[in-house]
Amino acid sequence: MRQGRTAPGRGALRRRAALRLAALATPGLGMLGLGTARAQGGDWPNRPVRYVNPYPPSGPTDTLSRLWCARMSEVTGQQFVVENRSGSGGNVGADVIAKSAPDGYTVGLGGIASHAIAPTLYASLPFDPHKDFTLVGGLWQLPNLLAVNLDLPARTVPELIALLKAHPGRYTFGSAGAGTTLHLAGEMFGQMAGVQMVHVPYRGSAPAQLDLVAGRIQMMFDNIPGTLQLSREGRVRPLAVTSLKRSPVAPEIPALSEFLPGFDIVSWTCLSAPAGLPPAMVARMSALSRKALESEALVKAYRDLGAEPWWTSTEDIASYRAAQEARLAPLIRASGARVD
Template sequence: MGSRGGGRRGQSPRQVGGNEMRRIVLARRAMLAAMLGAPAVVRAQGSDWPNRPVRYINPYPPGGPTDTLSRLWCARMSEITGQQFVVENRSGSGGNVGADAIAKSTPDGYTIGLGGIASHAIAPTLYASLPFDPAKDFTLAGGLWQLPNLLAVTLSLPARTVPELIALAKAEPGKLTYGSAGAGTTLHLSGAMFNQLAGVELVHVPYRGSAPAQLDLVAGRIQMMFDNIPGTLALSRQGQVRPLAVTSAQRSPVAPEIPSLAEFLPGFDVVSWTCLSAPAGLPPAMVARMNALSRRALESEGLIRAYRDLGAEPWWTTTEDILRYRAAQEARLAPLIRASGARVD
């Protein structure tokens, strides 16, 4: 009686040891699962990107070259990944509004966007203050494209080559004008670099966008213009303006018959470049995945043809190279911006 009652009220040391061992085994299994699960979560943050739709912020208005080029890239990325890349236009303040939206978004890889020379290399010197730090507030996942500018002159100007234009400008200092889409743009800075390297005094006439400047160029109200290659190249092929040179270091594949300014002015190189931008703090594995998928998109034959039809050259870089390039461009352009007087307080 007593022994059966004792068995019901308690357990033998052997039984207690067995239960304790089972608890230890279960605890160890749970710990092992947690240890194996944590790296799996980290891997998932990078290796399966994207596993849902991605928002792509374009800091410029719809309908322009950057919008078209962005949508072409997003469409190709959607084809490659099977996920939607949705373009959202957030324009304002020369691209700074959209850049700030990218910088302040959640660093989960599902809000990315367009970075480039305007917000990441020109803005730090052009603007007295910025709501973001181009060097610290972004993850740059590689280059996207480069777009050279084109120097074109009005048909009434008696200059058919760059040396003839330089000679004319030196003979009439301060009399020849060049238009651009606005102060502080790569178009304005192309003219400022031309003045510096050629030793001339072209007068800058800023416009609110390229379209009104093109109209005045065709009409002869300004003598020349630096513009992104697509629009002005079309005017030149229609016989409405005369193209003299592109601003990239090499000739453009889009118009190989047009020389580069560097052929006459060594060291001349101003292009509109862009990069894949995201907020700071993305996991390295995810950045590597973005870079690899973007490379596939940029190296596809269809995208290359579409970009070149618009005057742009696909421009893939490593993540390390785009960081170095951005810093070098900021340092190179800063003295030119200050000298041009294009400062926004």
């Protein structure tokens, strides 16, 4: 009897052990699959995302960033928290992004300054602009505005060019600093129009705007929001925008390309992340960003500020960045701008 009872007991134990192993193995395989999907970014984001803005709070770049982050929070159901890390023309924040873990939970603002100008402008950088980033896709483009002091006897671009050719080196143009898109817009204008102006760099746009209104400088290339407001108040005279086409926010102002074919220099930005992100995560980031940028509310808010939503694929932003660096490098060298 004891032997008869023992044999079935061992069989039962074997069956129970097999069932336990099967029960453990199935969830294990499921968790492995889920872990793989998460590692590849299929469920990104599943927690709050840190967004590094390399510029100070309260400016146009900060406002545009916060609008995008707010819309991304609505689209994804996760918070996008803006962290301002300004300094060195955007290089401090770019370095924070470059040195973060490539897990998709630290992203930030990249663009023309850190990814197309900095490689030529700076003798050395704390990051490699070509290897240390994943550029996910475009965010917005912001044209610059050429405005002149009201006392300057030029009401159109052709009149300005004629005036500058008649008096080479007499008139000054201001910018927010050497090597900025505002400075390079002036240099490009000088080269393409065949005129000579004196560049006066400032520590930001605000003091340059004050001197433009006061007549201490005669011209200025500035991001469109601030100077457009001054023009609408009748304090400066707008002559042209620096994008290929007229700006939707001010369609009455011509584009410089209408007088100087091919003239095009804008402040462009992109979603930047550390190098090494899984391709599936990058693709999901790009798709969700596109959804946010196509929101009617966001499009209106951007255009009210003079910016144009600008989604691009990951491949397109990489090639665009390279083309921009190649185009701007000779201009930077010719301007003499250099930071050692």
